Amino acid sequence: MSWNIDQDSISLLAPELPEIVVRRYCLLRKIYYCSPIGRRSLAAYFNMGERVVRREIDILREQGFVAIERKGIVLTTAGKSMVKSIMPCLKSFLGLTALEERLLELLKIRRVIVVPGDLESDAVVLLEMGRAAARVLRECLEPDMVLAVSGGTSCAAVADMLSEAPAPPGITVVPARGGLGEVVDYQANTIAARVAQKLRSSYRLLHLPDSLSQEALQMLLREEKVREILDLINSARVLLHGIGTAEEMARRRGAGLREMGRLREKGAVGEVFGVFYNDSGDVVDRIPGLGLYLEELSGHVENVIVVAGGRKKAKAIAAVAGNHSRDLLVTDESAAREILQVEEGDNLEGGSDIFVPGRLPREGDNLSRS
Amino acid sequence: MSWNIDQDSISLLAPELPEIVVRRYCLLRKIYYCSPIGRRSLAAYFNMGERVVRREIDILREQGFVAIERKGIVLTTAGKSMVKSIMPCLKSFLGLTALEERLLELLKIRRVIVVPGDLESDAVVLLEMGRAAARVLRECLEPDMVLAVSGGTSCAAVADMLSEAPAPPGITVVPARGGLGEVVDYQANTIAARVAQKLRSSYRLLHLPDSLSQEALQMLLREEKVREILDLINSARVLLHGIGTAEEMARRRGAGLREMGRLREKGAVGEVFGVFYNDSGDVVDRIPGLGLYLEELSGHVENVIVVAGGRKKAKAIAAVAGNHSRDLLVTDESAAREILQVEEGDNLEGGSDIFVPGRLPREGDNLSRS
DNA sequence: CCATGTGGGACTTTTTTTGACCCGTATTTT
DNA sequence: AAAATACGGGTCAAAAAAAGTCCCACATGG
Numbered sequence: 001m002s003w004n005i006d007q008d009s010i011s012l013l014a015p016e017l018p019e020i021v022v023r024r025y026c027l028l029r030k031i032y033y034c035s036p037i038g039r040r041s042l043a044a045y046f047n048m049g050e051r052v053v054r055r056e057i058d059i060l061r062e063q064g065f066v067a068i069e070r071k072g073i074v075l076t077t078a079g080k081s082m083v084k085s086i087m088p089c090l091k092s093f094l095g096l097t098a099l100e101e102r103l104l105e106l107l108k109i110r111r112v113i114v115v116p117g118d119l120e121s122d123a124v125v126l127l128e129m130g131r132a133a134a135r136v137l138r139e140c141l142e143p144d145m146v147l148a149v150s151g152g153t154s155c156a157a158v159a160d161m162l163s164e165a166p167a168p169p170g171i172t173v174v175p176a177r178g179g180l181g182e183v184v185d186y187q188a189n190t191i192a193a194r195v196a197q198k199l200r201s202s203y204r205l206l207h208l209p210d211s212l213s214q215e216a217l218q219m220l221l222r223e224e225k226v227r228e229i230l231d232l233i234n235s236a237r238v239l240l241h242g243i244g245t246a247e248e249m250a251r252r253r254g255a256g257l258r259e260m261g262r263l264r265e266k267g268a269v270g271e272v273f274g275v276f277y278n279d280s281g282d283v284v285d286r287i288p289g290l291g292l293y294l295e296e297l298s299g300h301v302e303n304v305i306v307v308a309g310g311r312k313k314a315k316a317i318a319a320v321a322g323n324h325s326r327d328l329l330v331t332d333e334s335a336a337r338e339i340l341q342v343e344e345g346d347n348l349e350g351g352s353d354i355f356v357p358g359r360l361p362r363e364g365d366n367l368s369r370s
Numbered sequence: 371m372s373w374n375i376d377q378d379s380i381s382l383l384a385p386e387l388p389e390i391v392v393r394r395y396c397l398l399r400k401i402y403y404c405s406p407i408g409r410r411s412l413a414a415y416f417n418m419g420e421r422v423v424r425r426e427i428d429i430l431r432e433q434g435f436v437a438i439e440r441k442g443i444v445l446t447t448a449g450k451s452m453v454k455s456i457m458p459c460l461k462s463f464l465g466l467t468a469l470e471e472r473l474l475e476l477l478k479i480r481r482v483i484v485v486p487g488d489l490e491s492d493a494v495v496l497l498e499m500g501r502a503a504a505r506v507l508r509e510c511l512e513p514d515m516v517l518a519v520s521g522g523t524s525c526a527a528v529a530d531m532l533s534e535a536p537a538p539p540g541i542t543v544v545p546a547r548g549g550l551g552e553v554v555d556y557q558a559n560t561i562a563a564r565v566a567q568k569l570r571s572s573y574r575l576l577h578l579p580d581s582l583s584q585e586a587l588q589m590l591l592r593e594e595k596v597r598e599i600l601d602l603i604n605s606a607r608v609l610l611h612g613i614g615t616a617e618e619m620a621r622r623r624g625a626g627l628r629e630m631g632r633l634r635e636k637g638a639v640g641e642v643f644g645v646f647y648n649d650s651g652d653v654v655d656r657i658p659g660l661g662l663y664l665e666e667l668s669g670h671v672e673n674v675i676v677v678a679g680g681r682k683k684a685k686a687i688a689a690v691a692g693n694h695s696r697d698l699l700v701t702d703e704s705a706a707r708e709i710l711q712v713e714e715g716d717n718l719e720g721g722s723d724i725f726v727p728g729r730l731p732r733e734g735d736n737l738s739r740s
Numbered sequence: 741c742c743a744t745g746t747g748g749g750a751c752t753t754t755t756t757t758t759g760a761c762c763c764g765t766a767t768t769t770t
Numbered sequence: 771a772a773a774a775t776a777c778g779g780g781t782c783a784a785a786a787a788a789a790g791t792c793c794c795a796c797a798t799g800g
Binding site (some may be wrong): 036069 | 776777778779
């Protein structure tokens with residue numbers, strides 16, 4: 001029998017290690033995004049005791065990663081550098097690199113990036129996903145491209161984390177669809193504009209009322225201005241989109257229980273650009289509206305960057321991101337593990353647990369998070 | 371300012387980690403070589419509390435690396451496999467790979483292998499060095515070679531750790547010099563025979579009285595049998611030798627304080643094949659005797675495997691193993707760090723400490739070791 | 741048959757960790 | 771300007787973990 005012990009052998013010798021490393025890394029990462037921040041805020045955020053946080057911070061301070069100021073805890077230069085550069089090392093240490101490879105094989109797409117942590121229990125993971133996706137996005141950009149972006153918190157995070165630096169010339173950013181009734185920060189229009197601003201590119205928007213009848217849509221299609229933007233959108237060569245769960249989307253549309261029941265009946269698990277997919281990736285429903293038609297995108301779309309995380313979206317991700325050689329997936333650890341567990345009945349081994357810094361909540365805990 | 375944080379970043383996040391890993395590894399390694407062995411023996415050997423050992427063993431048992439039997443602690447299959455395969459990973463984790471590269475550059479020799487630990491405080495390190503050297507030795511062997519070995523504990527360890535498997539045909543093992551008065555187990559003759567046995571090769575020995583006058587040596591030289599073996603020795607294409615410190619050698623020769631003082635005066639720090647070297651690698655003295663003449667070895671020697679460890683031998687190693695492109699050095703962590711610190715005024719960074727499992731000795735401790 | 745070394749159990753002491761405070765101050769909000 | 775908030779730091783006791791120190795029953799080997 002051959003024992004395949006490689007870079008993870010250290011964690012086998014010190015099984016308590018991953019927990020420690022993850023806890024400190026999460027703290028560091030949170031401080032990175034939220035500094036200056038206080039002990040109590042951190043403790044509340046991660047559901048840890050205040051004293052535990054203090055101890056960890058002391059260690060991090062001794063290591064020179066954080067400095068303590070009157071306003072709160074901040075990262076030192078070394079700390080910032082650490083957060084930025086530790087990722088590849090941490091990923092291999094936590095087995096995420098292996099996870100990426102297994103997902104790549106399972107989903108048969110071009111590229112998979114898995115970010116450590118669980119988006120649902122640590123909101124900072126969303127930002128980290130955004131940062132990773134932003135880097136991928138920049139790699140995809142070429143002169144005179146049209147980039148279409150969708151709405152949602154995930155894409156908003158990408159926009160947030162994009163560095164402010166000029167992209168190749170001639171790029172136009174457009175929303176993939178006219179506004180779906182959402183918070184303005186998460187609307188495709190808003191995100192497109194913010195992305196364009198970060199990239200120093202131009203952008204075109206498509207403002208539409210929330211719910212339109214078929215007749216109204218037909219009428220709008222005859223408008224030259226609208227037509228023009230739609231053509232632009234459908235000539236996109238790069239797509240950046242999140243994934244909605246069916247429940248989320250139905251709720252966001254203000255749909256009644258009736259409609260939600262219908263979606264569930266059809267087995268809808270994920271939504272992209274207003275199109276609902278079931279487990280197998282088939283289209284089972286769509287929201288009437290104007291914009292990009294994913295099915296019609298054939299030749300000229302080169303890269304589809306899918307960014308979504310959280311255990312709840314696992315099924316949706318697997319359904320949407322499967323079997324497209326043009327797809328690039330950016331997700332988080334919890335979603336990645338969930339997908340693999342569901343899809344291939346993951347032979348659960350020791351150490352494949354996902355570590356979260358917090359403790360079990362007790363009665364009396366304040367569960368609100370910053 | 372550029373922060374070079376790479377694979378060691380994990381240890382920066384968890385500074386207590388190297389100590390834990392090294393401790394467990396040392397325990398595992400000791401068990402590997404000495405099983406079955408009991409808690410108390412381990413505790414005494416490593417100068418640890420019995421309870422500490424018990425706890426570590428519990429963890430190692432939970433991890434499936436050791437099993438506890440009535441006769442003592444033994445390694446499981448997984449444990450054996452771990453000890454064998456963790457080495458490269460551990461080396462990079464402890465920065466030994468980097469250490470090897472720096473030594474390679476400093477000494478300008480062909481190859482450097484650094485084994486974790488300190489030979490002086492953990493005798494098992496000697497065996498580990500032997501195992502590494504044995505592997506190197508096997509790589510060097512080609513058909514019809516003559517292999518000359520020296521005496522000493524280091525070479526004895528190599529002989530011990532050599533696997534029993536046939537070497538290329540036609541190999542002859544010889545002692546590099548006639549017996550210097552030592553314990554028989556560590557004499558070159560003994561070691562040559564044991565190496566040959568492991569390699570399934572033939573061997574020739576050269577038995578000589580301890581101290582001989584010049585006249586006696588000259589007379590022996592005229593003996594055909596002796597002459598024949600000497601020719602064989604001097605046709606060696608592979609050398610395997612340890613390094614003696616001057617003190618050690620003088621003591622072993624039973625030399626009086628007078629002679630030791632003379633050696634010290636001349637600056638002798640290391641000895642190989644009865645030849646003493648000073649800091650710079652110059653020959654400052656020699657023990658009269660018959661055998662291999664290192665200086666005359668020119669063309670036909672292809673590989674010189676130097677195996678020596680321990681902080682005390684650092685200077686000797688640096689003096690002897692320098693500037694020979696044919697040299698391969700196998701040493702331990704403590705010697706390697708000491709060499710670098712002395713030779714290039716090592717800019718001491720955090721984490722470059724060498725971890726030993728024990729604690730500081732107290733009064734009342736039983737310091738004897740198995 | 742006894743000396744030695746083994747694991748396991750039990751107990752106390754010591755150290756570390758954690759929780760729960762309070763305090764003075766700087767900053768923000770009212 | 772005053773109140774409220776959030777910050778770091780300090781302190782103390784409870785709790786938990788670790789470590790030291792025994793003793794016992796059992797095997798093994800001289």
